[in-house]
Amino acid sequence: xxxxxxxxxxxxxxRDDLLARREIALLDVREEAPHAEAHPLFAANLSFSHLELLxxxxxxxxxxxxxxxxxxxxxxxxxxxxxxxxxxxNVSVLEGGVTGWKAGGGELFQDVNVPSKSFGELVxxxxxxxxxxxxxxxxxxxxxxxxxxxxxRRFDEYQNMNIPTSISxxxxxxxxxxxxxxxxxxxxxxxxxAGRTRSIIGTxxxxxxxxxxxxxxxxxxxxxxxxxxxxxxxxxxxxxxAALTAxxxxxxxxxxxxxxxxxxxxxxxxxxxxTLRADTARTTYRFDVRTPQEYEAxxxxxxxxxxxxxxxxxxxxxxxxxxxxxxxxDDDGVRANxxxxxxxxxxxxxxxxxxxxxxQFSEQGPAPRELPPAPPSERISPQTLAGWLEQDQAxxxxxxxxxxxxxxxxxxxxxxxxxxxxxxxxFALRSQLAQVLQNVPAAERYxxxxxxxxxxxxxxxxxxxxxxxxxxxxxxxxxxxKAAGLPLETGATSLASPRIDRYRRPYEGTDNPASxxxxxxxxxxxxVEQLGRDGTHGFQVI
Numbered sequence: 001x002x003x004x005x006x007x008x009x010x011x012x013x014x015r016d017d018l019l020a021r022r023e024i025a026l027l028d029v030r031e032e033a034p035h036a037e038a039h040p041l042f043a044a045n046l047s048f049s050h051l052e053l054l055x056x057x058x059x060x061x062x063x064x065x066x067x068x069x070x071x072x073x074x075x076x077x078x079x080x081x082x083x084x085x086x087x088x089x090n091v092s093v094l095e096g097g098v099t100g101w102k103a104g105g106g107e108l109f110q111d112v113n114v115p116s117k118s119f120g121e122l123v124x125x126x127x128x129x130x131x132x133x134x135x136x137x138x139x140x141x142x143x144x145x146x147x148x149x150x151x152x153r154r155f156d157e158y159q160n161m162n163i164p165t166s167i168s169x170x171x172x173x174x175x176x177x178x179x180x181x182x183x184x185x186x187x188x189x190x191x192x193x194a195g196r197t198r199s200i201i202g203t204x205x206x207x208x209x210x211x212x213x214x215x216x217x218x219x220x221x222x223x224x225x226x227x228x229x230x231x232x233x234x235x236x237x238x239x240x241x242a243a244l245t246a247x248x249x250x251x252x253x254x255x256x257x258x259x260x261x262x263x264x265x266x267x268x269x270x271x272x273x274x275t276l277r278a279d280t281a282r283t284t285y286r287f288d289v290r291t292p293q294e295y296e297a298x299x300x301x302x303x304x305x306x307x308x309x310x311x312x313x314x315x316x317x318x319x320x321x322x323x324x325x326x327x328x329x330d331d332d333g334v335r336a337n338x339x340x341x342x343x344x345x346x347x348x349x350x351x352x353x354x355x356x357x358x359x360q361f362s363e364q365g366p367a368p369r370e371l372p373p374a375p376p377s378e379r380i381s382p383q384t385l386a387g388w389l390e391q392d393q394a395x396x397x398x399x400x401x402x403x404x405x406x407x408x409x410x411x412x413x414x415x416x417x418x419x420x421x422x423x424x425x426x427f428a429l430r431s432q433l434a435q436v437l438q439n440v441p442a443a444e445r446y447x448x449x450x451x452x453x454x455x456x457x458x459x460x461x462x463x464x465x466x467x468x469x470x471x472x473x474x475x476x477x478x479x480x481x482k483a484a485g486l487p488l489e490t491g492a493t494s495l496a497s498p499r500i501d502r503y504r505r506p507y508e509g510t511d512n513p514a515s516x517x518x519x520x521x522x523x524x525x526x527x528v529e530q531l532g533r534d535g536t537h538g539f540q541v542i
Contacts, residue, residue, distance in 0.1 A: 011104030171309020
């Protein structure tokens, strides 16, 4: 039984906070796959399994109102206790979880990044964003018409699969780059993504910015292309050219500023930012919306990297506190303004930082991550583990029924586990530790690992509380094991937990059943109606 009594909040109380635009972090602490089955619109997925790794960056203010939920798995109570242990002072559990939300009259949504996807559908319904079907686009390409196809997804998604002839231009780059890619106003521009949202937002971005070209979204993206029986390309690396003329940059900056002003984006300088940061009663997120490469080459101290297109697509994964303030920056006056224009329409209080000089983009590399101290652990080297596993193998040759001396538990993502892991290691979810121990062989000792052992270090205490066997941490994790030149195993060889840590998106590959792809599109079409029933979004389309 828990020794900490956690308060609760009702559906109506949370709804009132959302409607009043008060700051609230409504957190679904389940794994991503069950989260995708049903959750409130603004419930951000922050799994219990990764809580310590994500909490401080995603909920920076320790007195933020946090409301955690699950669907009866018991994770909400554990997560609430863990948040309190991390120094958060205003933590409660949603009464009844997902079931309680629905019983109170709340709307439940499927899939992931639903606020952004439903907003995209609202944009299309309000602005009648022009689109062309997959067969229509293919006919234009086959006829060698004057057309450019711009893929608004992340570059890695583009490399996985793309429309023939298309060029990777992630969403925030579109207004900045389009005049270089289609300098003739008679060139037709087609914007695509995997499904619908980024195609719609990308196309509407170009229209809002007043691009003279004819612009269309590829209706239903690569899903629509596949459902039409048309072939995608794979492994391409065509990207927008890095160079820009001064005239192009100036034109794009003026266009983007006009869109931001129309959307009600606020502006501030360095002194204004300092004033916002001094306000300890509010959360202020700071994001650099340029490309990851530009961010790592040099960024403003304290700003996190969040490429603008993905920030609009995955807002709650970056700005987890609904009702918080967001400050954006770039070095060109285009990407921050265009990104801010969308966030403002999504009912965020959003600012663009003006006046930043090149010298101020002084920090290099990835942003430092603030983490709580991990519990004490006894660490072993990869060589020590290898020796223990060899002893087990030797015993098994003499006696096939010999018990396990060492069981290795791997808390990597399931996708990374499948790619490579210590031979014989079991994939495990921290959120299901009790079941994990029932599913693996009895052991004299446990060794925990993950990619770097960063997450595994936080699992040590949870596991030690469930067993009287010694628990060790693999120094350097799987990366350390590989660096030591030790053999690796691939495949889903030993699963102590189901692979529910990631929801399989129907739009990610071409091997999904056509029925699943069509069902996903049907779901997207219904989002505007769901938004209406929910009533908490506050979205306004310019």
